[in-house]
Amino acid sequence: MVKAGVLGATGSVGQRFILLLQDHPDFELYALGASSRSAGKEYKDAVTWKQTALLPDFAKGLPVEECKPEGRFADVDVVFSGLDSDVAGEVEKAFVDAGKIVISNAKNYRRTPDVPLIVPIVNPEHLSVVEKKIKDAADQGKPKPGFVICISNCSTAGLVAPLKPLVEQFGPIDALTATTLQAISGAGFSPGVPGMDVLDNIIPYISGEEDKMEWETRKILGNINKEGNEFEPLNEDSMKVSAQCNRVAVSDGHTECISLRFANRPAPSLDQVKKALSDYKCDAFNLGCHSAPKQTIHVLEQADRPQPRLDRDRDAGYGVSVGRVREDPVLDFKMVVLSHNTVIGAAGAGILIAEILKAKNVL
Amino acid sequence: MVKAGVLGATGSVGQRFILLLQDHPDFELYALGASSRSAGKEYKDAVTWKQTALLPDFAKGLPVEECKPEGRFADVDVVFSGLDSDVAGEVEKAFVDAGKIVISNAKNYRRTPDVPLIVPIVNPEHLSVVEKKIKDAADQGKPKPGFVICISNCSTAGLVAPLKPLVEQFGPIDALTATTLQAISGAGFSPGVPGMDVLDNIIPYISGEEDKMEWETRKILGNINKEGNEFEPLNEDSMKVSAQCNRVAVSDGHTECISLRFANRPAPSLDQVKKALSDYKCDAFNLGCHSAPKQTIHVLEQADRPQPRLDRDRDAGYGVSVGRVREDPVLDFKMVVLSHNTVIGAAGAGILIAEILKAKNVL
């Protein structure tokens, strides 16, 4: 069993990490970090638990410590970070400097050239950059280095899932539009999105979100440099991405209406597109990872699906649903993509990344 | 005062027509038509009133008749039709044959070549086709003919409002995408959209809606033939339109995330686009129509607006709000459009069309 720690353990992402580590075959939750206000308490006394599942017994009595690579954190092999971005930068750096593997939900290092930005059902091959880092250190007789791996933004995860098999089979996408209808759980719960903003309403704006989607998509679908140690995102000309983000009255599950155009002519047929989506098997599944979805992409044929309330829990939230795949009068194809924002779009992605690292003997 | 009748008077659109006719300076509600089940009753006994305003006193005791151009309907000058499309075709034809002016919310005649499809804040000039019809009859010594004028689909109304001034000033739009987040009131209320479909959910499909938006937009922004008696919608190549329609948990107010590209290069600047939208004054306002919005398009500068709960009632629902106007990496510009689906998108449009007809002495 790999010893795991959670940073930001009392927050909404931290609570999700803890739930996902319950009865996990690979990981043992060993250390919990939170603000100095919580440090020193047992977890059950520090947290305002707001999940639909009960606070697991194994976590209740765990001591909460400050977010430093010492105490119980000294003994962990992997750290899941649910920290807010205003503190994540410094804290995560301290853990990396102490030789820890940090899997972070924060945005701070996503654009750092040598940091993998991973959607585990999409681009686990990008982990080669950290594998190389470890190998180089070993070759040089240095101790195993720490590093950070970033989980993507939640709305990016849903977007790139169907793009990956399409790009693999039909070549580059040169234009992509996505209008999102995003769940409120992504904004946390104290207070998160105010009730008056969600009741009988839509908020047609999420700060920073569109830029994240546009940029992260190009990194995740992008390349690694020749040296194998840095990422080379696609440039804005070769892949134009336009996002419009909305917050809607949904608890969990981001719906995205997307359109795309392939660079190569002729474009594939509608049936080829659907088949590529249905046939896609993510590497995590092939590696036998515990949380990997049996079916990575569920292609739905009913006219009115996917729907968040009915379809968000496919494969425990690790599977992505795609419906209404059809030709688009402006670009080539349009479709509706649904992904579970707190699973494949946040904490769940972190767990699956760690499972992949373990399967690859990095952990 | 012009005598007005309402067809489908007990339905949700019919109820709205009645509310809008309350204390109207131009029209007197004189006849009410509904199914044979309701015919013969007083309106208050026939209707299950489900509006936020009380059933007006003036309508309570009005007799409900069958939807035929006789009885009290024989004396009306204009008929507002809120009939369902399964009966609207035949009923409305009978009224036209009887020489009546029918302003219809049903889809049946929208694609008929000589029927104006009108968004009253957008293309009232299309009413020239019926003005010509009247003039031709007069010239030939024939009695004043009946005709039908169609109200557009609700989501089309919001879409074309900002397009009109842009096309007027900057020339044709050759590509347009719109993803809608549509209110449930448009589907009526007995039962309308099932509660289980809207609670913590999105329905990413509305039957027939995308095709309507794509086609109607090209007719509304299109031309009249040389003879002046038929419409020539733009063809699919000169204006590509792609719609993706969603039903969301909003009572009233359709939000649409749109992107567009101009045919002419260079495209106008962002400031030029905003100014064209803000400066637009619809003809109905210039004609002094009672319900015409003082400000046709409200350009909002706050990052998180328009929002349906806060902005749908601008100018009593006749004004359209546009926010987040910005450059688009794929097409030229993107923006968020909010319109009140039961006002400018349905019954309210019908009333304003009638006001325009009156201002133009057609009524």
Added chain:
Amino acid sequence: MVKAGVLGATGSVGQRFILLLQDHPDFELYALGASSRSAGKEYKDAVTWKQTALLPDFAKGLPVEECKPEGRFADVDVVFSGLDSDVAGEVEKAFVDAGKIVISNAKNYRRTPDVPLIVPIVNPEHLSVVEKKIKDAADQGKPKPGFVICISNCSTAGLVAPLKPLVEQFGPIDALTATTLQAISGAGFSPGVPGMDVLDNIIPYISGEEDKMEWETRKILGNINKEGNEFEPLNEDSMKVSAQCNRVAVSDGHTECISLRFANRPAPSLDQVKKALSDYKCDAFNLGCHSAPKQTIHVLEQADRPQPRLDRDRDAGYGVSVGRVREDPVLDFKMVVLSHNTVIGAAGAGILIAEILKAKNVL
């Protein structure tokens, strides 16, 4: 394995029965009945599946038959009925006449004197009436008789759960008030509660519901006659019950604010009341039934619990949550009760009743 059939298999309650029978250790789903419109089809072609879990593979290919005790139904041992009350009376009678055990969610036979009205975590001892019926038939050398067992109304189930241990320990309750905030799933989904009724709204009325709660509570907490073959509900004077029922914007989970007064003076203390609730172990658990809740009643101490979204799934929906237990200025105590309306309040109750029958060798 006991062979089971489901009547009304395509409806919302029927779909729930099928889900609950998936991988069940005691029951094998063998027969499916629906209207003649569906009969003859495979289940997957007859149903509009609207559950959050996928349609189970084992049910997809099952043939749908008419609701008659023949065909595959001839071989089943128990029938779960999710039929609407307009057809349930006759159909269920036919099955009983054919010697079948029918466990029904319909209201038709709830008030029949020899029909048990069962909340399985509350009054399984009432099943003695059917046990006697079987024994009497055996004694008389007659074939095993058919009979119907009724599931209670959904809001009644939540109400009586905490009452049972209180009455057992502290004697009769002579006055009881309950104001409900009921989920919409109980009304089905096509159309169920209209979306316009639930969005930003409350419906302070559910047809027949208050009467059901008031009457059923007195039967469930009531007695069996001396002969052991009929039920004697408490009378309205010895137990006054007053219900006020509201429909609210919650998908699953009925919340009930209740107050009660004991007949005996002095009333128990607050701590005694809480302890009685916490300590209660339902017979189904003691019998080792598969679906029985480990903790029948969860007494919550946090001020703002139970909440439907967070607490409805305790013990897979078979456990009831009670919070805010406190003294009441008008009666003796007040508290908030949350129960899962489609599990312990409907289909789930039926399954647990069947499990109890099996544990008691009636099945």
Added chain:
Amino acid sequence: MVKAGVLGATGSVGQRFILLLQDHPDFELYALGASSRSAGKEYKDAVTWKQTALLPDFAKGLPVEECKPEGRFADVDVVFSGLDSDVAGEVEKAFVDAGKIVISNAKNYRRTPDVPLIVPIVNPEHLSVVEKKIKDAADQGKPKPGFVICISNCSTAGLVAPLKPLVEQFGPIDALTATTLQAISGAGFSPGVPGMDVLDNIIPYISGEEDKMEWETRKILGNINKEGNEFEPLNEDSMKVSAQCNRVAVSDGHTECISLRFANRPAPSLDQVKKALSDYKCDAFNLGCHSAPKQTIHVLEQADRPQPRLDRDRDAGYGVSVGRVREDPVLDFKMVVLSHNTVIGAAGAGILIAEILKAKNVL
């Protein structure tokens, strides 16, 4: 025109006061107070306006000052306070000491013996205590004294409205229960109730609310002492009140399911109760106050009314709707009461109190 000031002008209650003062025939908005962070700015730059009506032009350029009885506040005759209770106590005292009339939505002084706690459609006669204070000062040759008048808690307002005519006609109520389903607007909007708490959920608890309802009801329906200078609330034995408060997914409008028992036997008949409610004309209406409801209590006969979305705006939110009046098996009668929490339950009540003071020449 009476010069009016608003304290807490940028908050949700303050914004409502400003809207209600727009085009008011009696009052001129003259001074705006907010925190030192806002002081010095024009109102439009200090406020995050979140109302469905636009920020009125007359308020945009008004200077925001600190909440002290100086500057523009030195010249106002009446001050409407929407301050939070953590600062209201001290600030309002300073205004009273400066001789100002303060009408406050805060809870701080509600239980002070010589402070009127007023629901303007219920107990304006309680204003006699301040009238006496003014007269006494005049008799003693002292300057006109300042004083504070408290607006009741929002859920209390709806509760006492129907009680008043019943007590007037049929004598004391000795037992009263109320279960509320309260709108979220009462909690403000930044952040107010978190979105995750209201979506598909109920919060069965509002801090302090039940105690407020129980206590305030006894003061509002209570008496004035012999000296005419202090209030004598009913004691807990003569009127037992029990409240259970819930927050639900409604934007505006508190629904309350109430039951009551009269002290006198025999109790009135159901028809007498309904007639007393319907016939009730509040003094504010008789005084000709601008905002007074034409119909104080709307008694609805439809089984499923009142509903918040449909009925909350009766008489611009100053009228209260009562439905489902019926006999109660436990107490005497039960009914459903709907009131607009931000109008008659908060800012609107303050405005109507001021109108009454003006009509009585106190202002």
